Amino acid sequence: MQKLLIAIPCFNEEENIESIYQRIISDINFKELGLEHEILFIDDGSKDHTVDVFKKLSDAHDDVSYISLSRNYGKETAMVVAFDYFHHDALIIMDADLQHPPVLVNDMVKLWRLGYDDVYAKRNKREGEGWFKIKTSQWFYKLLGKISKTPVTPDAGDFRLLDKKVVVALRSLRESQRYTKGLYNVVGFKKVAIEFDAAPRLHGKSKWSFRSLVNLALEGITSYTTAPLRISTFLGFIVSAFAFIYMIYVFIKTLITGPTQSGFPTIVILVLFLGGCILISNGILGEYLARVFMESKNRPLYFIEEKHTHDQKKDN
Structure with a gap:
């Protein structure tokens, strides 16, 4: 039976953890798909009770694991933790705020079994986000696409299914200044998009401030192109x-x-x-x-x- 790892980076998400776990269990048809699964929560130096919720879930459910980092390194590094821990057949990366619908994983797995190595979710609508953030994101991807040699996929984030060979390739890229959305295209492999409408956050506010988004954009440009x-x-x-x-x-x-x-x-x-x-x-x-x-x-x-x-x- 094939093994699936679902990795969820978290930073101050105590209100969302139990909800996303219940949605994963109810929305993904693990038995029908013939999959063994493990849900890995990665704490990126949270200041609230996120880790306590991890412990509670892990004690109650055998399919829940967690890794707590020594401080806040950022989502890019938290995803490296998932790549390093991975010893399964496929990896799903998703956010903890339920903007990424777990039910979409069913279709991702089907496309993966058709031979695609990287099944990425492409947003049609982005509810709960302001006009300025949406427009600046579009402008950034257009700019990056024009100045970079490797193609950049707009409106495609980290919500995706990765085959073992892709994870192994990403694991080998150890640069500290990371822009993972670009690295997906650097390693290549057979890709396919699956569209969805991003829902508003279930609880809390986005941890991405204007400053952090600007820093991410600079990382993307300077680490992805000269x-x-x-x-x-x-x-x-x-x-x-x-x-x-x-x-x-x-x-x-x-x-x-x-x-x-x-x-x-x-x-x-x-x-x-x-x-x-x-x-x-x-x-x-x-x-x-x-x-x-x-x-x-x-x-x-x-x-x-x-x-x-x-x-x-x-x-x-």
């Missing part, structure tokens, strides 16, 4: 070309009309413009250099504070 470096190079050539043309214009004008004392505002504008271009280029270089510095440390991606897994239950 296009900003080329853009800064092209900007340098363009500014130099305009400066050269302007120099010729000033030289010819001086020959025709003679020297003049005017032009101070023009000089100030050019100096400020060139200074801004230099600072932008240095900033882009600094972003990439900082990421090289972090990667060169080769630190472990995470530390585990506590865990209670299916394998430990068998040993006991």
Whole structure:
């Protein structure tokens, strides 16, 4: 019988844990699909009673495991925990807020058995999210798709079924500055989309602040493509070309009309413009250099504070 691991990263989700477990058990037809399953909750340094709820569920149900990290590392790293723990035939990643409908897993499994290695859920509607967040997300994916060599799938998040071979490939990518939505396309394999309407959060508020979304966007651009470096190079050539043309214009004008004392505002504008271009280029270089510095440390991606897994239950 094939084994399915359902991994759910959590950060301050105590109100949602029991609800999502009940929905998984009621909505996914494990017996009809012929699947053994394990539900792995990954605590990403929660400050509420999320871990206590994990313990309660794990004591009451043999199919529940949990891993608690030593601090908040972010969802990207929490998913690495799932990749490292994985020893099954397929992996489902989903959020704890029930915006990802568990019933969709039934269709994902069927597509997986048809030969697809990466069955990803693509959002049609995003209820509970503001216009600004939706639009900026669309603009970001369009920008990333144009500047990156590897295709980027818009409106496709981390809610997906991954075959063993995909998980093994993702596990081998150990960079600390991660953008997993891009890594899915980096490793490749046979993919297929399945559409759904994202529901509002069941309880609580989104943990993604504007600042964290901006940081994620920067991670996506700088870890997924080197296009900003080329853009800064092209900007340098363009500014130099305009400066050269302007120099010729000033030289010819001086020959025709003679020297003049005017032009101070023009000089100030050019100096400020060139200074801004230099600072932008240095900033882009600094972003990439900082990421090289972090990667060169080769630190472990995470530390585990506590865990209670299916394998430990068998040993006991």
